Amino acid sequence: MAHNIPEDGTLLPLMEEFYTIQGEGYNTGKAAYFIRLGGCDVGCHWCDVKESWDAELHPLTLSDDIVEKADTFPGKAVVVTGGEPLIYNLDYLTRKLQDKGILTFIETSGAYPLSGSWDWICLSPKKFKAPRPDITPFANELKVIVFNKSDFEWAEKYAESVSATCKLYLQPEWSKSKEMTPLIVDYVMANPKWEISLQTHKFLNIP
Numbered sequence: 001m002a003h004n005i006p007e008d009g010t011l012l013p014l015m016e017e018f019y020t021i022q023g024e025g026y027n028t029g030k031a032a033y034f035i036r037l038g039g040c041d042v043g044c045h046w047c048d049v050k051e052s053w054d055a056e057l058h059p060l061t062l063s064d065d066i067v068e069k070a071d072t073f074p075g076k077a078v079v080v081t082g083g084e085p086l087i088y089n090l091d092y093l094t095r096k097l098q099d100k101g102i103l104t105f106i107e108t109s110g111a112y113p114l115s116g117s118w119d120w121i122c123l124s125p126k127k128f129k130a131p132r133p134d135i136t137p138f139a140n141e142l143k144v145i146v147f148n149k150s151d152f153e154w155a156e157k158y159a160e161s162v163s164a165t166c167k168l169y170l171q172p173e174w175s176k177s178k179e180m181t182p183l184i185v186d187y188v189m190a191n192p193k194w195e196i197s198l199q200t201h202k203f204l205n206i207p
Contacts, residue, residue, distance in 0.1 A: 005060065009089035009115070013038040014061035015052050015082075019073045023201025025122050026141045026167050027105060031075030034207075035066055040083040042109050042129040046147060046173050052083040067096040077103040080116075084109055090116030110135040125158050136161040143197055146180045147173040152187055159193070169197035 005011060015038040022032045039055030040047075051057065070078050078097050080090065086108050094104045094116040105120040110131025114121075123139035125131045139162045144155035152170075159168055170188065172180040188194045201207065 005055075005088060007089055009092035010063050011060045012063055012066070012088055012093065013055040013058040014066065015049075015058040017066065017069065018207055019075065020207050021201065021204070022077075022079060023204070023206070024171060024197045024199050025143050025169055027077075027079075027120065028197070028200055030077060031073075032077040032079045032105065033070045033073050033075065033102075034079045034081060035070070037080065037082045037085045037088065039087050041087075042084055042111055042126050044126050044128055044145075046145075046175060048174065049083075055083070055087075063093045063096060066093065067100065067102075070097065070102060071100050076101055077105060077119075079105045079107060081107040084111060086110075086112035086115060088115075094118065108135075110139075114138060123158075123162070125154075127154060131158070133161065137163055139163070139166050141167045141169065143169040143171055145171050145173050146184055147176055148180075149183065152183075155194075168194045170194050171197040171199070174199055174202060 015036045017035050019033050022028055022030045038052050038058030040053045085106060097104050098117060103119040106118050107122045109126045110123045111129040114135050120140050121138055122141040122143055124143045142158055142162050155170060170184045172184055184196055188196055
């Protein structure tokens with residue numbers, strides 16, 4: 001693991017933090033403070049934040065400082081993303097956020113053990129490093145990125161492992177959206193347990 005990151009989660013490699021409108025999945029359209037942690041070894045070739053992969057590039061930041069900054073914004077919801085945030089112990093960060101009445105959301109590939117206390121878990125499994133079976137039952141939302149036709153079968157595989165109340169989303173990979181969106185539309189109409197997620201922040205031109 002990069003740096004000497006304390007196992008208690010009091011310091012985390014912070015790549016960026018910003019207040020915005022959540023762009024995709026169940027919580028689309030809601031104001032949220034995004035905390036992007038550095039470090040990922042899942043290796044999606046279409047990742048739009050490859051600079052997040054190397055944790056050493058991102059300063060170790062006090063979790064207390066992250067919480068204080070998040071608390072200055074009117075939208076009391078934080079999205080922890082990456083990279084792959086579950087490389088780190090997120091118990092401390094989420095406890096401190098929830099102590100301040102801030103909702104905690106995570107976006108994870110599920111490739112690492114679950115830590116933290118979450119109001120919403122978005123599981124976005126990746127073929128490059130499959131999610132752990134001990135995480136899938138806790139997902140509130142399963143969001144599968146559709147890059148090619150084989151991803152529908154992959155999506156169904158994980159739909160079987162999540163809970164009955166988990167929301168199911170198919171999202172076109174941005175660079176392939178012209179080809180994949182019509183296929184997703186047809187698929188959702190034929191399989192209405194799924195919904196379509198779009199990267200609305202890219203249409204709105206916000207981070």
